[in-house]
Amino acid sequence: MCEHLAALDNELKGKGIKETFRGQSWSDNTREWVYYDCVLAVDELRQRYSFPDFIETHINDDAKSGMESGFYCSRCKDGVIGIHPIFAKGKVRIE
Secondary structure: OOOOOHHHHHHHHHOOOOEEEEEOOOOOOOOOEEEEOOEEOHHHHHHHHOOOOOEEEEEEOOOOOOOEEEEEEOOOOOEEEEEOHHHOOOOOEEO
């Protein structure tokens, strides 16, 4: 995991949030993506971590390709992804 998203990744691991996938995701244009079984409050986390502009908010609303929400580092091609907010019922919300 790149240095730009490592603190968030470590926080989620430290809280015992279940990791559902880690590795190269859907494209050759990605490096390491990790998916967690929680909802990431992207606005609150962006502010708390003071992410630079090259850390992009990633939201996929397409049910066919997998609905998800999190962060993508456009420099390093890494991502920290949670479940899409519409699936939030009963899931941990990380703010």
